[in-house]
Amino acid sequence: xxxxxxxxxxxxxxxxxxxxxxxxxxxxxxxxxxxxxxxxxxxxxxxxxxxxxxxxxxxxxxxxxxxxxxxxxxxxxxxxxxxxxxxxxxxxxxxxxxxxxxxxxxxxxxxxxxxxxxxxxxxxxxxxxxxxxxxxxxxxxxxxxxxxxxxxxxxxxxxxxxxxxxxxxxxxxxxxxxxxxxxxxxxxxxxxxxxxxxxxxxxxxxxxxxxxxxxxxxxxxxxxxxxxxxxxxxxxxxxxxxxxxxxxxxxxxxxxxxxxxxxxxxxxxxxxxxxxxxxxxxxxxxxxxxxxxxxxxxxxxxxxxxxxxxxxxxxxxxxxxxxxxxxxxxxxxxxxxxxxxxxxxxxxxxxxxxxxxxxxxxxxxxxxxxxxxxxxxxxxxxxxxxxxxxxxxxxxxxxxxxxxxxxxxxxxxxxxxxxxxxxxxxxxxxxxxxxxxxxxxxxxxxxxxxxxxxxxxxxxxxxxxxxxxxxxxxxxxxxxxxxxxxxxx
Numbered sequence: 384x385x386x387x388x389x390x391x392x393x394x395x396x397x398x399x400x401x402x403x404x405x406x407x408x409x410x411x412x413x414x415x416x417x418x419x420x421x422x423x424x425x426x427x428x429x430x431x432x433x434x435x436x437x438x439x440x441x442x443x444x445x446x447x448x449x450x451x452x453x454x455x456x457x458x459x460x461x462x463x464x465x466x467x468x469x470x471x472x473x474x475x476x477x478x479x480x481x482x483x484x485x486x487x488x489x490x491x492x493x494x495x496x497x498x499x500x501x502x503x504x505x506x507x508x509x510x511x512x513x514x515x516x517x518x519x520x521x522x523x524x525x526x527x528x529x530x531x532x533x534x535x536x537x538x539x540x541x542x543x544x545x546x547x548x549x550x551x552x553x554x555x556x557x558x559x560x561x562x563x564x565x566x567x568x569x570x571x572x573x574x575x576x577x578x579x580x581x582x583x584x585x586x587x588x589x590x591x592x593x594x595x596x597x598x599x600x601x602x603x604x605x606x607x608x609x610x611x612x613x614x615x616x617x618x619x620x621x622x623x624x625x626x627x628x629x630x631x632x633x634x635x636x637x638x639x640x641x642x643x644x645x646x647x648x649x650x651x652x653x654x655x656x657x658x659x660x661x662x663x664x665x666x667x668x669x670x671x672x673x674x675x676x677x678x679x680x681x682x683x684x685x686x687x688x689x690x691x692x693x694x695x696x697x698x699x700x701x702x703x704x705x706x707x708x709x710x711x712x713x714x715x716x717x718x719x720x721x722x723x724x725x726x727x728x729x730x731x732x733x734x735x736x737x738x739x740x741x742x743x744x745x746x747x748x749x750x751x752x753x754x755x756x757x758x759x760x761x762x763x764x765x766x767x768x769x770x771x772x773x774x775x776x777x778x779x780x781x782x783x784x785x786x787x788x789x790x791x792x793x794x795x796x797x798x799x800x801x802x803x804x805x806x807x808x809x810x811x812x813x814x815x816x817x818x819x820x821x822x823x824x825x826x827x828x829x830x831x832x833x834x835x836x837x838x839x840x841x842x843x844x845x846x847x848x849x850x851x852x853x854x855x856x857x858x859x860x861x862x863x864x865x866x867x868x869x870x871x872x
Contacts, residue, residue, distance in 0.1 A: 425725045425749040431733040439689035440494040443478030446693035453477040453502040462577040462684040463537035464507030467544040467594045469584040469691040474548045508533035538603040545593035550614040553591030558647045566619035570594045573628035577684040582658035584691030586665045625650035655703040659717035662700035673724045675699035679731040686732035712823040718748035725749040752776035758869035765864040788822035797858045805870045
């Protein structure tokens with residue numbers, strides 16, 4: 384039997400190099416808000432409550448406005464047993480609601496009543512969801528209508544969830560590219576942390592793909608046996624995460640299983656990069672039209688967990704903000720990739736999870752630019768960095784900018800816009816925020832950033848009149864006169 388192994392590790396290089404500097408003409412103000420964006424920028428739909436339990440409740444009602452016979456219950460304050468819940472939710476055709484380990488939040492009970500639930504599926508053992516909680520559900524719904532799927536640990540619980548699906552594993556196209564057939568597919572994710580499994584939630588739900596768990600350096604016996612289970616008949620495995628999460632040894636062990644014909648690794652440079660890769664893959668595999676995307680924080684799990692059914696039903700794959708206050712390059716690029724079609728950004732959770740400013744960054748990224756510029760060392764009038772590249776792009780209808788720099792070492796120390804045509808040097812006309820050590824920056828121009836008492840509105844009008852007379856220049860300690868440069872227009 385032929386074996387196919389493949390690793391997908393980046394969004395396309397072409398897509399990555401179309402990102403850049405977004406300048407938006409707002410008055411000399413503080414941070415841009417959604418009210419300052421053009422009317423055709425993607426809309427934000429925030430689905431949130433006062434805490435993780437009420438946010439999950441809101442997502443459940445949004446996903447199932449006509450109600451749901453079943454509900455999947457996962458622990459909301461610890462992640463291990465919840466990692467495989469998305470597949471169980473699809474098997475049941477149900478939303479995911481959250482509970483505490485020893486007590487059920489009132490909002491969860493109220494939402495179950497609103498949905499008119501008659502069947503309850505608990506994911507996790509008694510250490511995750513206590514017997515007291517189970518008995519409370521039994522008292523309301525009856526013993527025959529409350530089911531627990533569990534195991535001795537997170538790996539066994541995930542395996543039990545996979546087997547509870549009754550062999551109804553979904554089939555996706557052959558990711559090796561060697562045939563046009565479809566293969567019954569499972570997802571394998573790192574079991575000691577949550578981001579990769581949570582990011583895979585919409586694909587697991589929409590594709591009906593079980594999620595099995597592994598350690599970094601060894602594949603648990605129960606996961607290996609489940610992959611070889613004749614009832615599940617898994618032929619293809621999507622390994623989620625880079626070698627920092629799942630080693631090449633584990634990948635090779637999965638690929639060598641007799642029953643597995645195709646093994647593919649989906650990995651980015653970070654958890655948000657992997658999520659971006661998964662989002663692109665999900666759109667591609669399931670034929671989603673990239674008009675919607677979901678945004679959740681990557682530093683905690685409950686919102687992304689509960690979001691999976693809603694994201695799948697709205698065809699809105701999940702991308703991650705690394706923290707509440709900003710996007711990473713990978714997420715920004717993933718949104719830029721969708722700018723020609725993106726209409727809606729579903730934000731999971733309240734502003735403590737994803738701030739309004741971060742949601743606005745996402746809107747800017749998802750709104751196609753007016754001008755773009757690629758920066759290289761070769762474009763510098765002084766000797767520049769031969770290895771570094773950067774990208775920037777502008778919107779002429781708002782005052783914020785983003786910049787992506789790659790392979791610049793040491794990191795950037797300053798960035799400016801200068802006024803001069805290609806092949807010549809000119810004076811600084813605007814001081815830009817310095818890209819961070821990852822080479823990314825998003826900020827908004829204010830009047831104080833401009834020379835000669837210029838205003839943002841007047842400056843952007845001059846740029847719009849002839850953008851070829853302006854260039855972006857990035858400096859670092861080794862190239863004080865300029866490491867990379869790119870002409871607008």
